[in-house]
Amino acid sequence: MATMNRRRWLAACGKATVAAALAATLASCGLVGNEYTFSQSQLQAALERKFPFSQRYMQLFDVQLTNPQLVLDSQRNRVSISFDARLDNQLFFSQPMTGRFALDSGLRYDSPSRSLVLQDPEVRQFDVAGMPAQFSRQLNALGGILAEQLLQDYPLYTFKPDELRLGGRQVEPGTITVLPDGINVKINRP
Numbered sequence: 001m002a003t004m005n006r007r008r009w010l011a012a013c014g015k016a017t018v019a020a021a022l023a024a025t026l027a028s029c030g031l032v033g034n035e036y037t038f039s040q041s042q043l044q045a046a047l048e049r050k051f052p053f054s055q056r057y058m059q060l061f062d063v064q065l066t067n068p069q070l071v072l073d074s075q076r077n078r079v080s081i082s083f084d085a086r087l088d089n090q091l092f093f094s095q096p097m098t099g100r101f102a103l104d105s106g107l108r109y110d111s112p113s114r115s116l117v118l119q120d121p122e123v124r125q126f127d128v129a130g131m132p133a134q135f136s137r138q139l140n141a142l143g144g145i146l147a148e149q150l151l152q153d154y155p156l157y158t159f160k161p162d163e164l165r166l167g168g169r170q171v172e173p174g175t176i177t178v179l180p181d182g183i184n185v186k187i188n189r190p
Contacts, residue, residue, distance in 0.1 A: 036173070036185045038157060043183060044070050046157045047081070055150050057142055062088040065101060065146075073104075074180045079156070080104045080124065087128050087139075099128035101143065103151065107183070109173040114164060115155035116176065116185070121148065157183075 038046075052066040065083035072079055082102035105121035126143030164171055166187065174188040 034187045034189060036163070036187065037179070037182050038185070039182045040070065040072055043157060044068075050155065051083075053083075053154075055146070057145065060089055061142060063142070063146065064088075072178050072180060072183070074178050077176075077178045078104055078106050079118075079178060079183075082125070085126070085128065087131075087142075097128045097130050099126070099131075101126050101146070105151075107156065107176045107178070109176065109185070110153060110155070111172065113155060113158065114161070115158040116173070116183070117153045117155050118151055119153075121151050121154075 047068045047070055051068050052064055054062070054064045056062050064086040066086070067084040069082045070079060071081070080102060082100060085099050085101040086096050087099070088096040102123070102125040103118075103121040104124050105118040107116050108119040109115070110117045123143040123146070126139060126146075128139060131139055159173070164173075166189075172188045173185045175186040177184045177186075
């Protein structure tokens with residue numbers, strides 16, 4: 001009888017240890033209950049890994065964005081990202097021009113890429129030092145195109161496959177809420 005109680009006790013301890021290890025693993029990923037919460041520093045690090053961003057526009061301008069800085073706007077449930085910008089066009093400029101580019105965007109989950117992506121980004125700032133006045137209209141148009149076409153659906157954070165499995169089942173992110181110090185993503189249970 002003592003042997004049977006001892007086995008039950010050891011089995012219960014083993015299950016508790018496994019449960020505690022699983023809880024610690026999930027907590028380190030940000031998963032608590034049925035939601036993930038990513039800190040601003042986690043998101044900033046994920047964003048930095050995706051840059052620099054380079055794109056050619058209309059076969060005329062080479063645009064490079066570097067040094068992304070993420071700001072969370074919980075009141076509007078949006079994010080703001082500013083970048084160092086470098087604009088090069090050998091036909092019009094003798095040397096590349098530099099400045100700042102900033103956008104404001106909502107977020108959504110993109111299932112095929114398993115990513116939180118920018119949704120409907122809007123230009124807040126596109127200043128290039130030394131830009132000739134005659135190009136200011138084109139610069140503003142270029143900023144709008146960068147935001148609307150090139151950075152629309154740009155991934156802010158990509159989930160690892162195991163982050164979207166819970167209890168052996170595939171789960172999907174649902175409601176995304178921007179917090180003052182992070183982003184909360186509710187998980188839709190199957």
